[in-house]
Amino acid sequence: MGRIKHLVERTVxxxxxxxxxxxxxxxxxxxxLRTIAKSKYEKVYGDVLFINGCTLPHPSxxxxxxxxxQLMSSGVYAEKVFYENLSLDSIKYFRSFVFFRCPITDxxxxxxxxxxxxxKTVFFDIDDLVxxxxxxxxxxxxxxxxxxxxxxxxxxxxxxxxxxxLCDYAITTTERLQKELLNYTxxxxxxxxVASERMAEISKNAYRNKKEHDGIVLGYLSGSITHNPxxxxxxxxxxxxxxxxxxxxxxxxxxxxxxxxxxxxxDRIIFEPFMDWEKLPKVIASLDxxxxxxxxxIFNEAKSENKWVEAALVHVVTxxxxxxxxxxxxxxxxxxxxxKTAKDWEDVLTKLIEDKELxxxxxxxxxxxxxxxxxxxYSGHNLAKYIRSKLSRxxxxxxxxTNISGGVNxxxxxxxxxxxxxxxxxxINMDASSKDIDTKWGKVSxxxxxxxxxxxxxxxxVASLWSTLYFAKGIPNVKHRMYLVQNYExxxxxxxxxxxxxxxxxxxxxTGVKYLTISKWCQDWLEERFEKEVQYAPNGIxxxxxxxxxxxxxxxxxxxxxGNSDDYYKNVDESFRIxxxxxxxxxxxxxxxxxxxxxxxxxxxxxxxxxxxxxxGKVYQDADILIKSSILESFSYPPLEMMAxxxxxxxxxxxxxxxxxxxxxxxxxxxxxxxxxxxxxxxxLATDKKLRxxxxxxxxxxxxxxxxxxxxxxxVSLYDPE
Numbered sequence: 192m193g194r195i196k197h198l199v200e201r202t203v204x205x206x207x208x209x210x211x212x213x214x215x216x217x218x219x220x221x222x223x224l225r226t227i228a229k230s231k232y233e234k235v236y237g238d239v240l241f242i243n244g245c246t247l248p249h250p251s252x253x254x255x256x257x258x259x260x261q262l263m264s265s266g267v268y269a270e271k272v273f274y275e276n277l278s279l280d281s282i283k284y285f286r287s288f289v290f291f292r293c294p295i296t297d298x299x300x301x302x303x304x305x306x307x308x309x310x311k312t313v314f315f316d317i318d319d320l321v322x323x324x325x326x327x328x329x330x331x332x333x334x335x336x337x338x339x340x341x342x343x344x345x346x347x348x349x350x351x352x353x354x355x356x357l358c359d360y361a362i363t364t365t366e367r368l369q370k371e372l373l374n375y376t377x378x379x380x381x382x383x384x385v386a387s388e389r390m391a392e393i394s395k396n397a398y399r400n401k402k403e404h405d406g407i408v409l410g411y412l413s414g415s416i417t418h419n420p421x422x423x424x425x426x427x428x429x430x431x432x433x434x435x436x437x438x439x440x441x442x443x444x445x446x447x448x449x450x451x452x453x454x455x456x457x458d459r460i461i462f463e464p465f466m467d468w469e470k471l472p473k474v475i476a477s478l479d480x481x482x483x484x485x486x487x488x489i490f491n492e493a494k495s496e497n498k499w500v501e502a503a504l505v506h507v508v509t510x511x512x513x514x515x516x517x518x519x520x521x522x523x524x525x526x527x528x529x530x531k532t533a534k535d536w537e538d539v540l541t542k543l544i545e546d547k548e549l550x551x552x553x554x555x556x557x558x559x560x561x562x563x564x565x566x567x568x569y570s571g572h573n574l575a576k577y578i579r580s581k582l583s584r585x586x587x588x589x590x591x592x593t594n595i596s597g598g599v600n601x602x603x604x605x606x607x608x609x610x611x612x613x614x615x616x617x618x619i620n621m622d623a624s625s626k627d628i629d630t631k632w633g634k635v636s637x638x639x640x641x642x643x644x645x646x647x648x649x650x651x652x653v654a655s656l657w658s659t660l661y662f663a664k665g666i667p668n669v670k671h672r673m674y675l676v677q678n679y680e681x682x683x684x685x686x687x688x689x690x691x692x693x694x695x696x697x698x699x700x701x702t703g704v705k706y707l708t709i710s711k712w713c714q715d716w717l718e719e720r721f722e723k724e725v726q727y728a729p730n731g732i733x734x735x736x737x738x739x740x741x742x743x744x745x746x747x748x749x750x751x752x753x754g755n756s757d758d759y760y761k762n763v764d765e766s767f768r769i770x771x772x773x774x775x776x777x778x779x780x781x782x783x784x785x786x787x788x789x790x791x792x793x794x795x796x797x798x799x800x801x802x803x804x805x806x807x808g809k810v811y812q813d814a815d816i817l818i819k820s821s822i823l824e825s826f827s828y829p830p831l832e833m834m835a836x837x838x839x840x841x842x843x844x845x846x847x848x849x850x851x852x853x854x855x856x857x858x859x860x861x862x863x864x865x866x867x868x869x870x871x872x873x874x875x876l877a878t879d880k881k882l883r884x885x886x887x888x889x890x891x892x893x894x895x896x897x898x899x900x901x902x903x904x905x906x907v908s909l910y911d912p913e
Contacts, residue, residue, distance in 0.1 A: 232644040238262070239269040239578060240285040241316075242277055244293025244351070252468065253384045253497070254291050254318050254364075260387055261571030267578060268646035277302060283617060283627070283636035286582050286647055287312040290358060292321070294350035303357045309636065310583040310615045315358035318384070320371060320493045322352040329490055360581060362574075365516045367492040382574045383516075384495040385565045386504060390472070394504035397472035401505070406438035407544050408461075410478035410507075412471070412498060413445035421491075424484045424512065426450040428536045433459065436544055444474060476505035479550060480543050483511035484536075496520045499527055500565050503557035508550050510539050526557035579648075583615040586651045586910060588675075589659035592622045593637060595785055595804055597828045598677045601709060601730065602655055604899060605675075605906055607632030612907045619652075621659060631736070631805060651912060653707075656680065657694035664702065671912040673705045676713050676725075678825035678847070682760060698723070707909055710825040712846030728909040730826045731899035737808040737835035739891060742815050747779045748877055751814035751838075753829045757787035760823035762843070762863075767793045769818055769869045777877070783810050811836040816876060818869065821845055830858060831897060834890030839883060841872045851897070855882070857889040 239262060245251045259269040272281065274293045282305055290313070293299060303313050320326035327333050327348050336344060352375065355361060361372045361379040369379040386394070409429065411422065430452045433439050441456065443449065444463040453460065463474055475481065481502035485491045492515035499509045499521055511517040513529040521527035528543075530536045543550050563569060586609055588602050606616045610633065617636040618628070625639040640662060651671040654660035657680045663672055674697065681695040698721045706723045708714050709730040717723045750770065754761035763784075770780050771794060781797045782789055789795050799810055811817070817833040817840045824847025830840045831851060840858040842848060854860040859876065861869035876883055899906075 231642060233642040234284055234638070235268070235270065235644045236284050236638060236647050237268040237270055238286050238582075238647045239267060239289060240281055240287075241269060241271040241289045241291060242274050242293055242299075243271055243291050244274040244354075245291060249468065250318055251291065252387075253495075254316050257385060257387050257567050258289070258316070258362075258382065258574065260567040261382075261385070261574050262578070263571075264568040265571040265575035267575045267648070274299060279305060282306050282309060282311060283638060285311070286585055286615060287314065287578060289314045289316050289362065290354055291316040292318075292351060293354050294347050295353040295357075296350075299354055300357065303354075307359075308633075310610060310613055312360070312578075312581045312583060313358045314360050314362050314578070314581075315355040315376070316362045317351075317355070317368065317372070318364045318495060320368065320490050321348055322355055322372070322375065324348055326371070326490055329488055362577075364495040365493055366519060367489070367515050371489070371493065380574075380577045382577075383520075383565075383570075384497050384500070385567055385570045386500055386561070387567050390468075390501075391504060391562065391566050393469055394472040394476075394501075397476040398505045400473075401476045404477065406440050407436065407479045408440045408442055408477060409480050409482055409540070410442040410444065410475065411447070411482045411484075412475070412501075413443070413447040421484045421486055421512075422447065422450060424486060425482065425533070425536050426452050428533055428540065429453060430456070431537065432540055432544065439544065442474070442478060444471075471501070472505050475502055475507055478502070478507050480540065481507050481509040483509055483517060484530075485512040485514045485517070487512075487514055491515060499557070500561050503527075503554070503561040503565075506551075506554045506558050508543060508554040508557065510536070510543070524553070526553060526560050528553070583613055584650045585615040585617070585647070586653065587617055587619050587649055588653045588655060589619045589640075589663050590621065591656045591658055593618065593620050593624060593626075593628055595801065597826075598655065600804055600828075601677065601826075602675070603628065603630050603635060604632065604731070604733075605910075606635055608899075608903050608906050609910060611903075619662075621662060631733075651910060653910070654697075654704075657690075657697040660697045660700070660704070661693075664700075664704070671705065672703070673707055673910065674700070676706060676708045676717060676825070677710065678713065678823065679716060682823050683758075685759065705912070708825070710847055711850045713825050716846075726909055728905040729897065729902050730828075731902050731906075732828075732831055732835055732894055732897050734835055734894065734898050736805070737811060737832045737894070739835065739837045740812040742837060742887075744815060744877065744880075744883070748777065748816065749779045749781055749814045750873070751781045751783060751811070751817045751833070753783045753817065753819065754821065755784055755786040756790060756793075760821065762820040762822045763787075764790070765820040765843075765864070765866070766818045768866050769820070769873070770794055772866060772870045773873065778873075781810070781814050783807075807832070808836060811838055814838055816841060816873060818873075819843065819848070820863070820869075821847070822863070824848060826850065831894055834858075834887075835894035837887055837891065839876050839886055840890070841869060841876070843869075851893055853889075855886075857886055857893050859886070 241255045243251050243255045255271050262269040277298055279302055306313055324345055355375050361376045362382055363369055363372055363379055364384050369381050372379045433456045440459045442461040445465045483498040494515055496516040502509045510528045513531045521529055523529040528539045530539055609616045620637050620639050625637050627637050628635040645666050649669045652663045652669045653673045653675050654663040655675050660674050681691050684690045706717055706725045708725055708727055714725045714727045717725045752766040754763040756763045779796045780794055782795045783799045785801055789798055802810055811833050819829055819842045824845050827848035830842050830848055833840050841861055842858055843863040844860050852858045859872040861872050
């Protein structure tokens with residue numbers, strides 16, 4: 192009840208003091224904020240994260256908030272964070288990063304390093320030459336600092352330069368800044384300061400509500416104390432004009448000292464304190480002429496034309512020094528005036544003081560130009576285009592789980608190759624984990640699909656299981672969708688389960704999904720049964736992971752059964768029916784399973800469960816003969832891995848292994864379901880040394896031909912969208 196009472200009181204107060212329109216706006220904003228607060232999303236995957244290193248409100252508003260608005264209005268999702276709150280976790284949630292006036296810290300240094308390792312693009316944004324003492328030492332205010340204060344200031348300048356030099360590219364406000372920044376980085380893009388939608392709205396209201404006043408008001412908005420020397424340029428002219436025109440007034444806004452020459456006109460000088468930016472348009476609108484003097488210096492040449500833009504939005508004419516951005520942007524005599532000498536200032540100001548029609552005409556021209564070109568929504572295209580042009584291609588692999596399996600290992604290897612080729616690659620995990628995956632090829636970023644808003648533009652999304660295709664098709668802003676088919680997943684479930692219907696439907700997609708596979712067998716049935724165009728690349732093996740080891744076949748011969756006992760299509764039961772007929776005094780039975788455990792009737796001497804992938808090679812080295820009884824495989828890795836380590840294979844042929852195995856050449860086939868045939872093949876291998884030598888030699892050659900390094904180009908080109 193207390194909250195309701197408070198809201199009622201606030202509502203009455205707002206209507207009384209500000210009117211119904213204000214109540215409407217505040218209600219909309221309140222609902223919006225409450226909606227955001229209750230958002231179902233925990234994280235957002237976006238295009239650009241701005242890291243703000245500046246504590247001053249004015250620069251960060253223009254270079255962070257306004258550029259975010261430019262990008263968002265151009266279809267590029269952006270957010271911001273203050274640099275002291277920066278977390279390495281943000282790297283996987285954004286495609287690129289813009290460091291604005293950000294001094295180097297240990298976190299910033301590490302952040303940029305890791306971002307680049309993941310092929311993220313890093314920009315540095317700056318709106319002033321505060322990146323080197325050779326510039327800042329020219330500022331009178333800085334030179335007058337105490338030794339201690341200047342040491343602190345200089346340290347910040349030098350740390351900012353270090354961040355700049357670590358970034359890939361720079362973004363700035365003016366051509367002179369661009370020229371100087373090229374001494375520190377390879378490429379600099381100019382994105383001029385522009386007004387926000389809110390600035391345009393407030394300025395429009397300020398102009399509408401402008402009050403008539405007596406006399407002519409000149410205005411100088413200093414912004415900061417460092418601008419005091421600029422007033423020195425025009426103080427004799429102002430003094431002369433104030434003597435000449437009794438109706439002339441001067442309004443000074445911000446931190447500025449009144450020159451001695453103007454103190455005699457104290458009664459016609461109006462002071463306004465440094466104020467919140469939302470109040471500034473009303474003050475500017477009260478002027479007749481906006482003054483923007485600047486001393487000639489490299490530092491000032493780098494400054495932007497904000498004062499002209501802000502005055503134009505409230506239909507006020509600007510007279511500025513013919514320096515830097517003012518000279519570049521103002522069309523002299525059309526939408527503003529440029530002055531080089533004291534005489535120029537006197538002539539122009541005299542003309543404007545005496546000619547109201549001229550003031551209004553030039554101010555209106557400036558307004559029309561600025562309102563159509565210098566507002567965020569109208570000006571973001573080129574910035575968005577530039578940032579997009581510098582982003583690495585991002586590729587998302589959608590996995591049902593990141594738990595270890597043959598299919599997951601294939602995806603991890605593909606990711607490693609694609610990252611090596613310069614792509615920004617990550618995993619969307621459909622289970623609850625967002626824990627990154629450490630592989631021997633590097634760390635793989637993982638984003639869980641639960642409560643994540645995918646707001647960024649995604650170049651390529653790759654589904655890897657039938658259920659993941661449905662997810663991938665539901666994500667917006669995806670340019671290319673691909674489906675990496677590693678098996679005929681319809682048969683993953685027995686007859687009668689509806690999953691078979693849904694899985695089979697994914698092979699009939701007609702929305703432009705590109706089908707990929709690493710199995711010749713999968714390619715065949717996709718093309719023949721479903722009439723799909725399928726891109727194929729061979730599967731590979733890491734011979735450093737599965738190293739050759741001599742076997743002597745003396746003593747007990749070690750038989751390895753591999754597979755998940757919970758999956759009927761792995762047919763592990765048949766392998767153990769074969770084992771049952773072997774002499775246990777002659778053979779030692781090993782069982783490797785990533786998921787299911789041994790059933791009660793299995794005979795097992797050594798059980799290995801969920802062995803880390805880095806240790807799987809050792810499991811194969813410790814065995815002599817692999818029995819593999821799978822009914823269904825897209826590409827059967829265990830026989831190839833066993834061959835690579837110098838072991839022997841007794842296998843039931845299926846679509847996923849006939850691609851590379853050859854009976855009595857590199858393995859021994861047995862007839863599926865024929866237990867006695869399998870036992871006979873094992874017994875033959877145990878006694879026939881010449882056969883063993885032949886199979887081991889050819890098996891090793893088969894594995895060498897599949898080494899990843901030999902097929903890396905094929906794998907990378909598999910994901911070419913063209």
